[in-house]
Every structure is written in C-alpha cells, then in structure tokens.
Amino acid sequence: MNAATDNQALQGASASPARFTGRYAGKLDAKGRIVVPPEFRQRLTNGEVFVFQHFDEPLLQCGDDQLVHDLLSMLGGLDEFDDDRAILEEEITGGVMRLGVDDTGRTSLPKALRDHAALEGPLGFAGRGQHFVLGTAAYLDSRRDAARAAAAKHRETLRARMLPSVRSRRSS
Amino acid sequence: MNAATDNQALQGASASPARFTGRYAGKLDAKGRIVVPPEFRQRLTNGEVFVFQHFDEPLLQCGDDQLVHDLLSMLGGLDEFDDDRAILEEEITGGVMRLGVDDTGRTSLPKALRDHAALEGPLGFAGRGQHFVLGTAAYLDSRRDAARAAAAKHRETLRARMLPSVRSRRSS
C-alpha cells in the first residue's frame, strides 16, 4: 500500500513537478564553503545556483535561473501599479545572487548571505518544490515542528483527504 | 487576469535575462574613485559605464550603452506630444554621463554625481535587472527594509501564489 499511496502523492505534487524535495544536512567548512547536496546539484543548470534572502525568514532560497521567475510570480496578485509591487519587483530582480558551484559541488557564500540566515554550526537544505532553502538545522527543525503541530491540529481533515481509497473501501 | 499578469511578469524577466543581479559593497577611496564590482564590470561593454541621476531617489543608475534606451522606454506610457514627455526625453538623453573604467576596475565620479546620491562612507551596488544602481549602503538598506515591510503587508496574497500547484489541486 505504501508504494501506491507514495506514487499518488508524487503525482499530485508533480502537477507542476516538484524538482527539489527532501532534507539534507550540511555545514560550512574551514574556508566558508558548503556542499550543495548532490540530489539538488544534479537538478541545477550550468553549475550555477541562484540565491535569494527570504523576505521574512532566516533562510536562503536557492534554485536555478528559474528562481527569479518563481519569486516574481508571487506578485501576480498585486495591483500592477501598486508602489509595493514595484519595490518588491526591484528587490527580487536585484536581490538574487548568482553563485558558482565547483565540480566537487561546493560553493562559497558571501558574508551577507551567511549573516542573513545566521549560518553557523549544523545546517540543513530542504526542498520546496521549485526551489530549495538553506538555513540552520535548528531553524528548519523548528519549522518542521510547527508543521507537525499544524498537522496534529487538522488531523481529521488531513486524514480524510490523504487516503481516499481506504475510506471508500471502509465505507463500502 | 492573474494568469495574464503572471505571464507578463514571466516574459518580462525571461525575455531578456537579468544581467545585473546581486548586491555588493563599495566605497570611495582617498582619491574619490570607486571599484565597480567585477561581476558587473564583466557585463559592461567597452570598459565604459553610463550613469544617470535617478529622478526621485538618491541613486545613480548605471549600465552600458543600453541604459539610455531603457530609461527612454519608461516614457512609453506618456502621450507622444506631451510637453512633459519632451522635457523628460531631453533630460534623459542629455543627463546620461559616460565614464571610463580603468583596467583595475575603478572609475572616478564627478562631484555632481557624488552629491546627487550623497555618496560617503559605506556604499552599495545593487542589481536592477538591465542596469544597476549605486547609493549609500544606508539608503539601499532602507529600500530593502521597505520591500520586506511590503512583503509582510501583502503576506497572504504572496503566500497564496507561492505554491500554485497546491492551490490548483485544492480547488480542483
């Protein structure tokens, strides 16, 4: 049963294919470099990674050259002539940094980026569908805990939608 | 409508890929010179940088010989025979200054330009897609803060658009 439901979950998520999934550990080495998880690196184009400082979390949003588009597409709901929209567009197109990844999979992060996510000690990469994020393991853990708490809160609702086949079988 | 604006945003960003992105620190040296970030300098043609005093911000807009075109294209929305448009066209074509960049990547800014952006102490270069801007680090930081405030203000709207696959699935 697990294989079947897994496949359904994957297909559902891949309506727009989830390219970056899963969590991986990482850390800065003595020279301030970090290894991009091979799983993610394989999905990047041209040995480049694009990085953006998340607007309201101590995270770095990472992806390929599509990252700017993904971030800009957030603004679709805002009025075209809104000042807020203009400033957000500026900060997104200008704020994304292009970093090189060497052929052992490492990249070195400028200090400004390291500071934004308070990168130090154990770090973590986490898939987010069309991009992935980098942050401290502690922060990512706290997000996971929050997600689990939310899941517990909405347990029944989630269950009802998670296993439709089981429900129909049970009810028949 | 949202689909339309999304497409516009995507096309706008991808039709001509963002050449100038990221933020870099800088400062004036004892002789009033400033180092153009290598990342930006590599994308300039002919070792020249074109500079324009931003109309309503203490920033210098910098780019290559395309800068004039980009600035003039702002006027596309104005009536062709409007007096204001004529004035603006004059100011743009006449106001853009061409500066030389020496082979160590430095350029020296005329006093008028320095004054316009109140350049002193720690400065910053920030990508803006087809061009980049130069200003004090303090001013650029304030712009970034404003963007983050705007993002917080429209948080729900932005969130809803960040994960389109999940939303479409839910609504289907």
Added chain:
DNA sequence: TTGTTTCCCATGCTGTCCCATGCTATCCCA
C-alpha cells in the same frame, strides 16, 4: 605654476578552481 584628473604600475592577498585521498553507499554476482 599649481592643483586636479587620468592612466597605469606594483604589491599583497583572497577567493576560486582543481587535485588527491579515503570513505560509503550501491550494485551485481556467486
């Protein structure tokens, strides 16, 4: 001349690229 600007030389350094080594996870075959 005197002051200012432009160009270029020189030096030390930092970041980038890449090599090398040992390890580990995976695959395949007995």
Added chain:
DNA sequence: TGGGATAGCATGGGACAGCATGGGAAACAA
C-alpha cells in the same frame, strides 16, 4: 543473502588568477 567491486561523495588543501589597494607619473585645466 553475503561480500566484493566500483562509482560517486566527503573533505582537505595547494596553486594561481584575479582582486583590493596604494601610489607615482603624465596629461590637462585654471
């Protein structure tokens, strides 16, 4: 099902290109 072979990964570190920075000399303006 166990174990050997192998490809890919983790990690350290060396070498060098390019960068940051200071400053001198020539060209130019006042």
